[in-house]
Amino acid sequence: MSDPGENVEAAVRPGVAPGGLHTAETPVPAPATGKPRGQFADVWAELRRKPMFWISAFLILVFLVMAAFPSLFTSIDPDQGSLRDNLQGPSKDAWFGRDIQGRDIYARTIYGAQASIVVSVIATLGTVLIGGFIGVVSGYIGGWVDGLLSRIADVFFGLPFLLGALLILFTFNPPGSAPSKLKVEALVAVSLMVLSWPVSMRIMRSAVLSVKEADYIVAARALGASPFRIVLRHVIPNCLASMLVYSTILIGSFIGAEATLSYLGVGLKSPAMSWGIMINEAQQFLRDVPGWLFFPAAFLVTAVLAFVMLGESIREALDPKLR
């Protein structure tokens, strides 16, 4: 090999044998298999067979429609009430009864869906996307990038949730001010994101760390996959399950957190409606009109359950071994 007189021609590459890849005559078996089914199609085919998926999807659809078009579910104005009728039990006119101001509890529960659903879904999406992205970057790149991002996450993680949320909301939404409902919803969602992303970042980071060493990542590198493709095809799909489970639980806890902040007077304020506000208002009248607390709470629990069930069925469908 060190002989200077050696012929430096490129190594002869004998053609691929007949029947090999390059023969045009190879019979085409394609038509019978039809159009190739993508990965999402596989997951969808699996989801379609799960009753749990259909039930939760139906419930979530109902809640989403309720949030977007509450007037489809009731023709009663949720803000109108007669003090004469206050604290009535359920009746033909007011199915769930009436609150302290004589307003219809059913209508208020329907209209309350919007704030709860919008805030929790947006905050969850943001938390999972931000935390997940930072987690992937931190886990995959490692080194000083990981060190820096993890320390920043630690700082945010160290903030007590309520104190942090109070601080943010008290600054931007002080009691006595009357910003628009949309602005408050956005503020609440942002403060939930800011204070919660470190948890999803840590979940993603540890999932990435365990997947990063897997043989199939090394094999993908050995076959010449680009770093971007390795992250997209091999790292993220194998880390999704734990994030998904966490995010469905997060939706539930965010609905609760939104209610808590409303109760403390820094979130949405009456006359705005949310399940959280209603539950808090109703506490003192639990014995007079149990429905005032019970119905919004039942909606809240059902919504949380629907999201958890949806997450669970998607997680199962994503894992080929459970099929």
Next chain:
Amino acid sequence: MIRLSNLSVSEPGYTAGAGASRPLLEVENLFVEFHTREGVAKVINGVTYDVRAGETLAVLGESGSGKSVTAQTIMGILDMPPGRVAGGSIRFHGRDMLAMSAEERRKIRGEGIAMVFQDALSALNPTFTVGFQIAEQYRIRRGLSRGEAKRRAIEILDQVKIPNAKQRVTEYPHQFSGGMRQRVMIAMSLALDPEVLIADEPTTALDVTVQAQIMDLLAELQRDRQMGMILITHDLGVVADVADRIAVMYAGRIVEQANVHELYANPGHPYTIGLINSIPRIDEKGQELRTIKGLPPNLMRIPSGCPFHPRCPRAEQVCTQQLPPLLQVGPTRASACHFAEEMVSRG
């Protein structure tokens, strides 16, 4: 150590497989170290080998002899740090890969040099169908459409003799048996028609009957495609039928390199003799298995002189002091033993 680079095992005129063309892949005087907290482990200490189109080189050695690390260094999948290439070159078509940019090297992987891994279950992504994983290579690297890529994936699964490939292409890795999974792994590495295939203990995770099938398949594919193949193994029995040449590694060095027949008939290094003797034989049934005494050396404290001398039955004074260079002892063979000439001529 310097003399290693003068090694001329593959002089022009030495023929193997598809004639005397220039080797496709040449590893020359490669040194690799691992920097750990305890110190520097010298894992590869001047390895030189090459492989030509249509030729199979078997790299043989115990665990820790550096055979896999050499392969990982060739593929560029060695973790650095802690690994570090301390010297030498790896040339593909005459171009030094260690001097290439990361992007250039990446393009060689898969299309120029591909690798089959030991454990196919963990080397396949569990979340995608095997068809998708193979087809993706065609889509990304060759720009084929989804339908065309899938058709090619079925073709290549057919070539590795997976029955009913058309149906199985939509299945996931865990739905395949061990042997079938290794076939998928082979199909995956052959998808882009590489010129050199590195098979790192491809049959270790399989049971014996399947091992033979996979080795036959690899040999057949190698012959049909005229690939150069580097077969890494610790099992002498596996290589006899498949390999053209064998390189025996010990403590990060090649201690003997020879044609298969020469090596089996007349080993030129005490370590090779030990390996051949330790193959269990049917006519010695009931007797204690013969082993090589002692353990492979700690790579942080490689013994002075010949690293094999503490375990070598014929070690003499000179072995503890002088490192025997890998020298030509026949037209097609080389050995790194002070007594190589003597051993070879006696046989």
